[in-house]
Amino acid sequence: MADPSSYRPKPGQIPDSPGVYKFRDEHRRVIYVGKAKSLRQRLANYFQPLASLHPRTATMVTTAASVEWTVVSTEVEALQLEYSWIKEFDPRFNVKYRDDKSYPYLAVTLNEEFPRVQVMRGHKKKGVRYFGPYAHAWAIRETVDLMLRVFPVRTCSAGVFRNAASAGRPCLLGYIGKCSAPCVGRVSPGEHRELAEEFCDFMAGRTGAYLRRLEKLMTAAAEDMEYEKAARLRDDLTALRRAMEKNAVVLADATDADLVALAEDELEAAVQIFHVRGGRVRGQRGWVTDKVEAVDTAGLVEHALQQLYGEESGDAVPKEVLVPALPDDAEALSAWLAGRRGSGVSLRVPQRGDKKALMETVARNAQQALVLHKTKRASDLTTRSRALEEIADALGLDTAPLRIECFDVSHLQGEDVVASMVVFEDGLPRKSEYRRFQIKSFEGQDDVRSMYEVIGRRFKRYLAEKEKTGEWDLPADGEVPAAPEGREDDGRPKRFAYPPQLVVVDGGQPQVAAARRALDELGVDDVAVCGLAKRLEEVWLPGEDDPVVLPRASEGLYLLQRVRDTAHDFAIRYQRSKRTKRIRTSPLDDVPGLGATRKQALIKHFGSVKRLRQATIEQICAVPGMGRKTAEAVVVALAQAAPAAPAVNTATGEIMEDDGGTTA
Secondary structure, three states, X not given: OOOHHHOOXXXXXXXXXXXXEEEEOOOOOEEEEEEEOOHHHHHHHHHOOHHHOOHHHHHHHHHOOEEEEEEOOOHHHHHHHHHHHHHHHOOOXXXXXXXXXXXXXXXXXXXXXOOEEEEEOOOOOOOXXXXXXXXXXXXXXXXXXXXXXXXXXXXXOHHHHHHHHHHOOOOHHHHOOOOOOHHHOOOOHHHHHHHHHHHHHHHOOOXXXXXXXXXXXXXXXXXXXXXXXXXXXXXXXXXXXXXXHOOOEOOOOOOOEEEEEEEEOOOEEEEEEEEEEOOEEEEEEXXXXXOOOOOOHHHHHHHHHHHHHOXXXXXXXXXXXXXXXXXXXXXXXXXHHHHHHOOOOEEXXXXXXXXXXXXXXXXXXXXXHHHHHHHHHHHOHHHHHHHHHHHXXXXXXXXXXXXXXXXXXXXXXXXXXXXXXXXXXXXXXXXXXOEEEEOOOOOOOOHHHHHHHHHHHXXXXXXXXXXXXXXXXXXXXXXXXXXXXXXXXXXXXXXXXXXOOEEEXXXXXXXXXXXXXXXXXXXXXXXXXXXXXXXXXXXXXXXXXXXXXXXXXXXXXXXXHHHHHHHHHHHHHHHXXXXXXXXXXOHHHHOOOOXXXXXXXXXXXXXXXXXXXXXXXXXXXXXXXXXXXXXXXXXXXXXXXXXXXXXXXXXXXXXXXXXXXXXX
């Protein structure tokens, strides 16, 4: 591990101008590439005390052994040089999006004498017109099959084309009218190229004029009583409209735009792109990346745009690029995109209307892609086994923790304090074993005391189950509450009967110490404890002053993070449900003998609790089913209950009047 001060440039050595810099390790390998408006200011940020740096940045500067830079004239040149160096050196600490699949394109080989329509993957070739990408190759083939009726362009390979030409006989598509058969000279090279260009124009979104022309030709043929020709043109129109329907209209103004959205967590990010041409979604693609550098959403957007358009030019770069956040150097990025397109490119965040709604759809796709990626990663048996082994090695366990229990505490400003317990067995969630706790031993907010209470209650139940089944002799001073029978009728052990090999708590040293103290007081010494602090993803062990730092790409860290996040979400859902239930309680709940049916009848009759509170005993008695004794109890209960604070709609911030109908 190198000391950054050993290779820090001397003051005044770094120019105060735009440029691109490279960090190299001791073997002269480039490990990070960055750009800056001012090299002097940017590089100074890397040579601060390590404690003040982001952990990933600190890892990078201690891995590096030297830094060098190149001065450029403009920020646009810096952007282009940064992209070129990232492609050339593939630095380990730079964000690099990886395709989760090789997306297929609909390609027209305009660089050939007789252009061919086909499915293409991989790197784009010069002189080939591309449309897409599509999610599936069969979607391309369906579209092409409909289009060939109107634009009978060649689709055969070079070998098939040569064989047909030498035999003087076209293939089947030539006989059924889905190929103009240039191989046998039915059309000239110029006529066939014109067909291919019309095909490209239609796929590019210039559909209206062509459809209107076909409609006029169909009408004219019908008027001239050329009914067969008119019927053929009608079928051509139907085929083209069916092809267009496969790409729904999403923007009414025939917009050409790419929409980029992101979903991210502490370690990974997923990007999704919708390609809209002529107001229709013509293609979709996505990547997933490891967040190997300290980067925010705006930085991820910049990296995504560099990868997306770094090899593109012309119409492949749209007039408009919509993103969730603008990078710091948005103007330079727009200028770089405009240079690749050859005309102006608008880079902005949609604020309202159809574009914002479509951006939300893209964002949902990105979130689903990230979840699917994590699910696939977690479901792999080999990966799970490696994760458990890494956890065991990092924590010094004798065996892999096949059962992991994670605890988290949740509250809202000290109210409705609850906790959750989630269980992972063999690296997979076991939802039937999840448990929820209400904090009972004290009032207010204290995460450490809450964690101590929950761990103690969980393992007291475990010891009680062991005592009932005769598998555990309690210590003389082990105070254990009474518990039900140890086993269900079907022979399965009851809840809390299985001990974990590892307890994970959401938090740092204080929470870990509280959990360990609770176990020690119960005499449980064969269960390991650790904590995962969310801010820096550090693993804390009892009695240790320094955390265990697992490698960023560690499967073990990924599993611990997933366990912790699951417990966090489970606790939040329980806390919200309790808060909602508390807000919805009514003073009528305490009226003896007043059931749900009569409560609803009262609310329906008077409209709200507020109006019911203003009613007399006689007015309440007028409600069907209400006797005088019950009516008097209702009046007393409402008089004793102080009016509740007005409810607030959390979505809009609007205060909801009680007259609107309080739930009884």
